[in-house]
Amino acid sequence: MVSNETKNRPRLWVDFPPLAYAKGEFYFVGVMPLASKGVIYIVIDSFHPRALRHCREKGKLPALSFLIERGHLDESCISIFPTVTPSCTSTLATGDHPAQHGIPGMVWYHRGERRIICYGANWLSILKSGVYQSSMDFFFNLNHKHLGWDVRTIYEDLESQGITTAAANPFIYRGNDEYDAKIPLSIKLTTLFELDKGKIHGPKKLCLGQLHQPPGNLDLVTEDVRYWKNFGINDKVSVAAATWFLQQDERPDLLTIYFPDTDSVAHSENADCCEPCLTNVDKHLSKILDCFDSWEQALEEYVFVLVGDHAQSTLEKGKRAFIKIPEILKQYSQARLGENPVEGKDIAICSNARTAYIYILQHRQGMRKDIMKKLLAELISIR
Ligand SMILES: [Zn+2]
Numbered sequence: 331m332v333s334n335e336t337k338n339r340p341r342l343w344v345d346f347p348p349l350a351y352a353k354g355e356f357y358f359v360g361v362m363p364l365a366s367k368g369v370i371y372i373v374i375d376s377f378h379p380r381a382l383r384h385c386r387e388k389g390k391l392p393a394l395s396f397l398i399e400r401g402h403l404d405e406s407c408i409s410i411f412p413t414v415t416p417s418c419t420s421t422l423a424t425g426d427h428p429a430q431h432g433i434p435g436m437v438w439y440h441r442g443e444r445r446i447i448c449y450g451a452n453w454l455s456i457l458k459s460g461v462y463q464s465s466m467d468f469f470f471n472l473n474h475k476h477l478g479w480d481v482r483t484i485y486e487d488l489e490s491q492g493i494t495t496a497a498a499n500p501f502i503y504r505g506n507d508e509y510d511a512k513i514p515l516s517i518k519l520t521t522l523f524e525l526d527k528g529k530i531h532g533p534k535k536l537c538l539g540q541l542h543q544p545p546g547n548l549d550l551v552t553e554d555v556r557y558w559k560n561f562g563i564n565d566k567v568s569v570a571a572a573t574w575f576l577q578q579d580e581r582p583d584l585l586t587i588y589f590p591d592t593d594s595v596a597h598s599e600n601a602d603c604c605e606p607c608l609t610n611v612d613k614h615l616s617k618i619l620d621c622f623d624s625w626e627q628a629l630e631e632y633v634f635v636l637v638g639d640h641a642q643s644t645l646e647k648g649k650r651a652f653i654k655i656p657e658i659l660k661q662y663s664q665a666r667l668g669e670n671p672v673e674g675k676d677i678a679i680c681s682n683a684r685t686a687y688i689y690i691l692q693h694r695q696g697m698r699k700d701i702m703k704k705l706l707a708e709l710i711s712i713r
Contacts, residue, residue, distance in 0.1 A: 377638025393615035418639035423502035444671035496535030496582035537571035
């Protein structure tokens, strides 16, 4: 039995200013923060304002419309740069820019480890890096080694102040509690059991796909919701975990929910008006609001903050709009993904969708100027 009485919570609004964390594409707040309310902080991957407008005009988003009408929609928020998930979600979890939190992209060169880091952008990159290294980077190193220790996540920050946090499938999960990670069988098999255990540090209440489930019967709830898809890091498990947290006797003061599926659907559909994306998210939001006696009651008990980590741009159909940087800079020897450690190469090119980092590894006089000259010449020639 779930009590809907507003419990005597710490004043989250003093310690959790949504604006400080809401640096995504846009956000809105269900109601203005008041004392004794909790916060439900939802990150929707590739939440696109034009798609939101398009679907709302068709009357397809009852839950999102309810929150917008009762709160505030701000489309002027912009994403951090570069607009890739690891960098953006790190910012949304810490309130800091990549220069501070240390996650500059999906793909980047680690000068300390002398290798290209890639958080599994696609299957080819996983094969190039090796399943073991990709899994280590994505499941463990991103949160425990690469995310800077000079910054604190929202979980570390709030729990050190005695505020209870829970997270349903967070991309950035680092918190103060240590857990044994349950490595998915497919990862164990493909790494020949080289990766069969590990520790994660997360918030007090954490559901992280197949890697970690909190004590209780949540695993029974998630069994029939495509638990296997993306190792359980998918929307259906996220909403199952979120509603489960809200149905417990002790509801968390802060509940974060990450919905990853919109990103992959938007890649295959039209990102500008992706109806399947947002109609699915809306159904998930309805389930979360239905955990309360009424949707009004949900707003009495919690402040809702929804953000997108970034959006997507639609490319002109039939055109592959890219610049072949490796070819332009072919006179320089280039580090390869999976080369560990990189030995004697001139440069490392790390492509992040519409952006790329070029790291100079063996500096020679005039090299930087020459690289810039070649890239500018290419840009001028394609305009
Ligand atoms: Zn994303």
